[in-house]
Amino acid sequence: xxxxxxxxxxxxxxxxxxxxxxxxxxxxxxxxxxxxxxxxxxxxxxxxxxxxxxxxxxxxxxxxxxxxxxxxxxxxxxxxxxxxxxxxxxxxxxxxxxxxxxxxxxxxxxxxxxxxxxxxxxxxxxxxxxxxxxxxxxxxxxxxxxxxxxxxxxxxxxxxxxxxxxxxxxxxxxxxxxxxxxxxxxxxxxxxxxxxxxxxxxxxxxxxxxxxxxxxxxxxxxxxxxxxxxxxxxxxxxxxxxxxxxxxxxxxx
Amino acid sequence: xxxxxxxxxxxxxxxxxxxxxxxxxxxxxxxxxxxxxxxxxxxxxxxxxxxxxxxxxxxxxxxxxxxxxxxxxxxxxxxxxxxxxxxxxxxxxxxxxxxxxxxxxxxxxxxxx
Numbered sequence: 001x002x003x004x005x006x007x008x009x010x011x012x013x014x015x016x017x018x019x020x021x022x023x024x025x026x027x028x029x030x031x032x033x034x035x036x037x038x039x040x041x042x043x044x045x046x047x048x049x050x051x052x053x054x055x056x057x058x059x060x061x062x063x064x065x066x067x068x069x070x071x072x073x074x075x076x077x078x079x080x081x082x083x084x085x086x087x088x089x090x091x092x093x094x095x096x097x098x099x100x101x102x103x104x105x106x107x108x109x110x111x112x113x114x115x116x117x118x119x120x121x122x123x124x125x126x127x128x129x130x131x132x133x134x135x136x137x138x139x140x141x142x143x144x145x146x147x148x149x150x151x152x153x154x155x156x157x158x159x160x161x162x163x164x165x166x167x168x169x170x171x172x173x174x175x176x177x178x179x180x181x182x183x184x185x186x187x188x189x190x191x192x193x194x195x196x197x198x199x200x201x202x203x204x205x206x207x208x209x210x211x212x213x214x215x216x217x218x219x220x221x222x223x224x225x226x227x228x229x230x231x232x233x234x235x236x237x238x239x240x241x242x243x244x245x246x247x248x249x250x251x252x253x
Numbered sequence: 254x255x256x257x258x259x260x261x262x263x264x265x266x267x268x269x270x271x272x273x274x275x276x277x278x279x280x281x282x283x284x285x286x287x288x289x290x291x292x293x294x295x296x297x298x299x300x301x302x303x304x305x306x307x308x309x310x311x312x313x314x315x316x317x318x319x320x321x322x323x324x325x326x327x328x329x330x331x332x333x334x335x336x337x338x339x340x341x342x343x344x345x346x347x348x349x350x351x352x353x354x355x356x357x358x359x360x361x362x363x364x365x366x
Binding site: 036037038054059061086087088091112113117 | 255257260262264265266267268269
């Protein structure tokens with residue numbers, strides 16, 4: 001169970017409490033987004049959290065600093081950064097990866113970086129011992145899939161639908177068949193399915209289909225969006241939701 | 254997906270917003286070919302304001318009866334200054350990349366017609 005929140009959102013202090021709620025709710029991996037001005041892979045829920053966070057002055061460095069705090073509190077929970085490529089380029093590949101490593105970050109997901117363009121990025125990540133988590137989609141060709149698997153470390157991010165992030169009511173057949181298909185090719189690399197996954201039954205269906213994990217983002221960020229005036233309720237709601245999602249990963253074991 | 258090119262951004266790599274009278278230029282980045290042409294020194298780039306572009310629009314419309322799009326109006330405006338460096342026997346070529354009938358409403362508004 002991979003739980004996502006946008007870094008610095010809605011405010012730095014509240015953000016840390018929200019992450020604690022994910023950890024206490026049983027998240028196995030925590031994924032923190034660096035808010036970006038042009039989040040092309042994100043739907044309205046994460047877009048609004050990104051804009052809110054940027055409006056409060058959140059920078060990539062502040063998010064990395066937050067990661068350092070989180071990994072200090074929960075050294076046993078792997079931390080993953082989700083960022084678009086331009087902030088990484090602006091900081092410098094090696095500098096970014098070094099800061100990530102020093103902040104306790106295990107891996108990085110860059111949704112707008114195709115594996116074909118990722119040579120320098122992978123070299124910098126490898127040098128600093130940071131995992132490169134690439135994404136596959138249901139229409140990724142087998143040739144590319146093999147290339148993506150070969151260049152991924154940590155886990156593989158299965159995009160489970162055609163579209164941007166955001167909670168969906170139902171899980172598509174495509175998500176399940178793609179989880180099965182990729183599992184057969186991924187060798188020892190764990191897979192986690194994300195995008196549009198919002199309910200415990202989605203999680204358990206994906207795990208049954210062979211995914212090693214499920215990534216939930218918008219369904220959690222939505223709880224932040226809906227409780228902006230009530231930080232305590234946000235924490236409660238996040239913890240409850242994470243517990244429900246985590247329980248769904250156990251149901252079949 | 255994506256491209257590696259010159260882009261208006263802040264120090265953290267956040268993309269800055271733009272504002273231009275020409276819809277075709279109201280974008281934070283340029284096509285990567287332009288970055289390549291600039292880096293290899295084959296092309297020089299210059300900046301032109303909205304007001305100067307409108308001057309270029311009027312110049313070609315009034316002198317030749319050709320209504321240029323607002324995008325090449327920038328080039329016309331710049332060229333009208335550049336020609337002062339050349340003699341009367343020299344030729345200056347402008348690529349008129351689009352026609353301006355699509356822009357007349359924008360121009361009418363900007364010029365208070």
